Amino acid sequence: MLNVNGLQVFYGNIHAIKDVSFYVEEGEIVTLIGANGAGKSTILNTISGLIRPTVGTIEFLGQSILNLSPHKVVRKRLVQCPEGRRLFLQMSVKENLEMGAYTREENDIEAEMADVYRRFPILDERRNQLAGSLSGGEQQMLAMGRAMMAKPTLLMLDEPSMGLAPLLVEQIFELIVELNDSGTTILLVEQNAQMALSIADRGYVLETGSIVTTGNCADLLNDEELRKAYLGG
């Protein structure tokens, strides 16, 4: 479904991504794990079209999306829920959800809106409140809800567990699995490797811009070196 090949990305003369290749198949949860500054967000932003790679190809559903502007990538139902949530803090909860559905017909979004409110009753209660007045956890729920409004075929999540209490992390990961069960393919970027590997099918380990290990999550969880480096022993 998504094929990334030989990707190289520079920020000025910083070589952030060095020859990265990976793929995601329909129906999978694939996770990209790595420490701070490994290049995870850079990869997602390159796929979304926010950053242009120097070398490499990116194909989605058999078509190159390499030179598409970000707003055109979203129209292909390839949606990113960015790091740090990036909500529109001065808009209401409802308006944020409407922004999520920006590429869709306005009279066609009621079902998803209802679904988001059903999953997150707190958002329903606060629908007319400014997103900036929500707690960190509520904001993450809204960010997930906003991404769901786009009806993604492939959803890329950038560290959805960042800064959340353990209970909330559980809830977010359960939601990811549910979304996957109902047909959404997931590309999950995480620093919380344990959690990510526990729900994903396959994983890639990224270190300073290169993929160093890949495999089934079960194998990765048993990998000695990986355990030492990312899973706390």
Added chain:
Amino acid sequence: MDFLSYLISGISLGSIYAIIALGYTMVYGIAKMLNFAHGDVIMVGGYMSFMATTHFGWPPLLSVLFAMAVCTLLGIVIEQLAYKPLRSAPALAVLITAIGVSYFLQNAALLIWSANPKSFSSVVFLEALRLFDGRLIISGTTIVTIIVCLVIILILNTIVNKTKVGRAMRAVSEDKDAAQLMGVNVNKTISITFAIGSALAAIAGVLLCSAYPILMPTTGAMPGIKAFTAAVFGGIGSIPGAFLGGILLGIIEILGKAYISTQLSDAIVFAVLIIILLVKPTGLLGKKVLVKV
């Protein structure tokens, strides 16, 4: 009674400033740039309306629509040619370009219409209103200016707060990349903003020339700077702020002229701006962005 009359003149002049300031503030809010050529679009609007009525003999309302159409197009072209290539350039480069565009427009006008002032005939044919046995006279132009300003602010408010385009504008204004990730075409949104701002500048130009009927290539320069001041005064980026800032600036200017000194009225206006910014650096209605981690 004098005071009331001055106050109304102030509100009327302030309404023109407000209409111009709205263009400044929207472009700043969404494209994050100060379009210093905005004032000169007003002048172009004035000339277009002048040409339409005097040379083509068109009725006033049609001349206004003509001026709006030309300025809208001009705004979009300026944005595409001068500002769009600089989207990721340093702010200073954009600012200098904007000043360059401003000089270009003034000199182009000089070439086309010469430096001789044209006497503009008002597009407003409303009878003056006489109140208190004729002790208070409000001109038709004054009344129309205030009403037009109110209508514009209501329409703009509806567009920005109630429509999809308006939501996209606010999204781009708050977080350009996040807006793109939602599927918003940022370039198109910026174009629309320039179009709206320039159409408003045309209306302001016609109203300004109707109230102060001397049209020259530099006609837009001073009102442009005053309106920019008004936008900063109210909190740049804020639409209600531009409205409030414009009206207050108009009132301060007219009252300053009437009661303190005609020569010093501009100095008073800028002194008030400096004081407000010292007390409240974000302007009257400018808001701090709340961020939660």
